[in-house]
Amino acid sequence: MTLAETPNYKNSSNPFLSLNYESALESLGDDYYDEVAAEEFPQHILRWRNDTLLPRLGLDPQVVKDEDFITAFGKFQGRKPLLALRYHGYQFGEYNRQLGDGRGFLYGQVRATDGELYDFGTKGSGRTPYSRGGDGMLTLKGGVREVLAAEALHHLGVRTSRCLSMIETGLPLWRGDEPSPTRSCVMIRMSSSHIRFGTFERLHFFQRPDLTKKLLDHVIEQYYRHLSAEQNKYALFYAELVKRVAELVAQWMAAGFCHAVLNTDNMSITGESFDYGPYAFIPTYNPSFIAAYFDYYGRYCYGNQPSICQLNLQMLQEPLKAIIEKEEMEAALAMFDEYYQAEYSSLMLKKLGFEDLPHPEAGELLNLTVEFLKDSQVGYHQFFYEMARTFSSKWRDEPGFVLNNSDIVPAPGASGVFDDWCILYHQILNDLESNRIDIIAQTLAVHNPKTALLRPVIESIWEPIAQEDNWQPFYDLINAIQSRG
Numbered sequence: 001m002t003l004a005e006t007p008n009y010k011n012s013s014n015p016f017l018s019l020n021y022e023s024a025l026e027s028l029g030d031d032y033y034d035e036v037a038a039e040e041f042p043q044h045i046l047r048w049r050n051d052t053l054l055p056r057l058g059l060d061p062q063v064v065k066d067e068d069f070i071t072a073f074g075k076f077q078g079r080k081p082l083l084a085l086r087y088h089g090y091q092f093g094e095y096n097r098q099l100g101d102g103r104g105f106l107y108g109q110v111r112a113t114d115g116e117l118y119d120f121g122t123k124g125s126g127r128t129p130y131s132r133g134g135d136g137m138l139t140l141k142g143g144v145r146e147v148l149a150a151e152a153l154h155h156l157g158v159r160t161s162r163c164l165s166m167i168e169t170g171l172p173l174w175r176g177d178e179p180s181p182t183r184s185c186v187m188i189r190m191s192s193s194h195i196r197f198g199t200f201e202r203l204h205f206f207q208r209p210d211l212t213k214k215l216l217d218h219v220i221e222q223y224y225r226h227l228s229a230e231q232n233k234y235a236l237f238y239a240e241l242v243k244r245v246a247e248l249v250a251q252w253m254a255a256g257f258c259h260a261v262l263n264t265d266n267m268s269i270t271g272e273s274f275d276y277g278p279y280a281f282i283p284t285y286n287p288s289f290i291a292a293y294f295d296y297y298g299r300y301c302y303g304n305q306p307s308i309c310q311l312n313l314q315m316l317q318e319p320l321k322a323i324i325e326k327e328e329m330e331a332a333l334a335m336f337d338e339y340y341q342a343e344y345s346s347l348m349l350k351k352l353g354f355e356d357l358p359h360p361e362a363g364e365l366l367n368l369t370v371e372f373l374k375d376s377q378v379g380y381h382q383f384f385y386e387m388a389r390t391f392s393s394k395w396r397d398e399p400g401f402v403l404n405n406s407d408i409v410p411a412p413g414a415s416g417v418f419d420d421w422c423i424l425y426h427q428i429l430n431d432l433e434s435n436r437i438d439i440i441a442q443t444l445a446v447h448n449p450k451t452a453l454l455r456p457v458i459e460s461i462w463e464p465i466a467q468e469d470n471w472q473p474f475y476d477l478i479n480a481i482q483s484r485g
């Protein structure tokens, strides 16, 4: 049954069922997905609704009832077909053909008020042909962690998917990495697309260049529309993907974020960040920081993220070479470092208070900042927040005044670098017009929020949920993130 034939769909009083759904992916044909049914859950408790996303869907949060979320995104009433998407992927370097949406499906694609097409994808909605031995479920803690990561990253300026809702579903789950039985939930992710690098890798595996081209045409038409009339649109698409991914990694690095599972099935073809499992924000600057307990060799450690994403882009050339000249892709990929460095420098300078700085000074400040953060092991987020909190025009007077009212205390071994850093920062302030001081204060405040989503912070809001079903600290944390507090 197609969407248009679904009974009462257009007449529904549930605003989520009357959105501007488009069957863009469905209309490509069933080589790309399997129609599946959603799990019927014993319980539906709405734990989180992301009202900040509703205006983008043309909906007034005041009008949308909790029950609307539950019937649409917990009971899945009134929407068909639900599509488990097919994909493969390289996981920790090994090709895995057993993948695909094993605990989720594409609920629908919606044209939002910004004119863009968005996917509503589920996570934790039951078994599919791709579940293998898995139960098709998402733990409540996993849902809480993904909701928080997406909000935090979005508010730090990272191009990311968001969560629209999270509904507790009342099933006991057994997991090796959580005290079990643990609670279950189903989450709705709103993303620019759920087409992954691995979606193309699967088509290559089955030697279907025809399906690869059809999918690529769809991707360009929907997500790289400005290229669709170009004669060389396929090569231009790849070049832009390289740029988007390089910039995305730079955004993670500046935010101090370690994604943890950069398999090619977790890389979006639109260059958007998604799938927040065992991620972590770094406590201190350490390129070797590993977030996933199962990442034994540190393949996806914090400092490896740029090179791993570059490698994933290189591997994507395999399926794409049926359509795009290899030389053109190689030339495009050679730009990765340049794109990455430009974005990383720009973001880090903003965290240091500067929209722009002359070239040699900018490079020197960046290098010295990273050296100090690495040697001193002061809190990464704390350092930047303390800059924002204590910044003063007095810092122009003497290097000794820089950060002197802050909580930043460098370890004895790092005091030399700290002094050098203060001298340079003081010098840069003095090279600028005095009327720039207010702008620096504003820039620092905008780019360095107080709330950092460090692991102890997540555990501190999970504890009351697990112990006494107290959700208030979770809501307080999200409010702080959303209000950039």
Ligand SMILES: Nc1ncnc2c1ncn2[C@@H]1O[C@H](COP(=O)(O)OP(=O)(O)OP(=O)(O)O)[C@@H](O)[C@H]1O
Pocket (backbone or CB within 6 Å): 098, 099, 100, 101, 102, 103, 104, 123, 130, 131, 132, 133, 134, 135, 136, 137, 138, 261, 265, 266, 274, 275, 276, 277
């Ligand atoms: N509990 C589970 N039951 C069934 N399949 C699962 C389960 N957990 C993970 N999988 C499947 O294992 C593969 C890798 O999982 P991964 O954690 O990267 O993705 P995911 O988090 O389930 O989904 P997404 O990438 O959309 O966030 C995917 O094919 C996923 O569907």
Ligand SMILES: [Mg+2]
Pocket (backbone or CB within 6 Å): 265, 266, 275
């Ligand atoms: Mg995944």
